Amino acid sequence: MDTEDAGIYFDHHASTAVDDRVVAEMEDAFDEVYANPASRTNHQAGQEAHGAVSEARERIVDAIGATRTEEVVFTSGATESDNLALKGVMREARDNGDGSHLITAATEHEAVLEACDALKWEGFDVTVLPVDEYGRVNPSDLRAAIRDETVLVSIMAANNEVGTVAPLAEIGEITTEEGVLFHTDAVQAVGYVELDVDELGIDLMSISGHKIYGPKGVGALYVRYGSAHLKPMFHGGGHERGWRSGTLNVPGIVGLGKAVELAEAEREDRVAHIGKLRDEFERRLCEEVDDIAVNGHPEHRLPNNLNVSFVGADDQRLVARLNDDGLYAATGSACSTMETRESHVLTAMLDDENRIQSSVRFGLGKDNSEEDVTRAVEIITSNVGRLRQFGGLS
16 A cells, blocks of 8 residues: 555554455355355355365465365464364373373564463473564474473464574484474464475464465464374364364365465465565665664574564554554554553563564565555654654653
């Protein structure tokens, strides 16, 4: 978006506009494929709905390097996928006497961290690994934390606040060698990072439609066939290999499948376009605004992410002023806006309250332009200056 009325949307980590090509396929599903896929044994209409779902599974399997369509379990989104992965694996392991220890990292999404908290109340043992100043887990720390009763490691592919990309291949190599399962929340990474589950040793992977120009309220969990077994959170008709009962959201699933297909097919072009814009945005901000710091890894970072601390300018006030001037950005994660608190991601990375309290996340998208970047720099420069002049930190 780059019109004055629409504003400049730099919050693509929170959500994205649905691609017109995705909408077109979803409209067909609404109009023509309205039967229940579970009715495929009863009539032709059910078979057509089942076929649409199967095609979406195949698209996802192809995009992530999986081998079987049964490995894709459809959910309502990444939060459910994360919870199903962690709670499903750990509860199944406990019931089978296979272990009770889970490893994660301090900068994970709330869906993972709060699922871990819930599991601790159930008696499971959780190790939370620290990260370095760039938000990366040290693979050596992971290896040292694994013990005989370890069942699962959950490390996100790319951080939703600072964009830091995890050393997935190293983590997968360690978990494979140690015989434990590896789950990754890949919500932000799809379309920007090559995600071949076999090459990376990933056993479970969460994805979400609305982060990749698909619909909201639909996601998927990849579960490696024959390796991971889940205790279901929902009980009912035994859909999705018995792990996620409930009538399937056919239009949403069709949209998710198309969005994943497009994200993988256009990944190189998107990375080149958005990465160029982000780099120019970062360069100009560093030139035109004094006393700022870029958060996240300087190399291993998503191409659409720019998390910046404008030291001396309160992040909440700054984002509100940017909004008033038509630039849409965010503080922290959009998934935790019910309460105002410091970013747990930056707190885990930094020992600097001024940087933590003045950080703003910008997430660029495939439809942003050079004009958006130019105008955004102007808006930011003006507002940071005013906030600092009149006392920006509360």
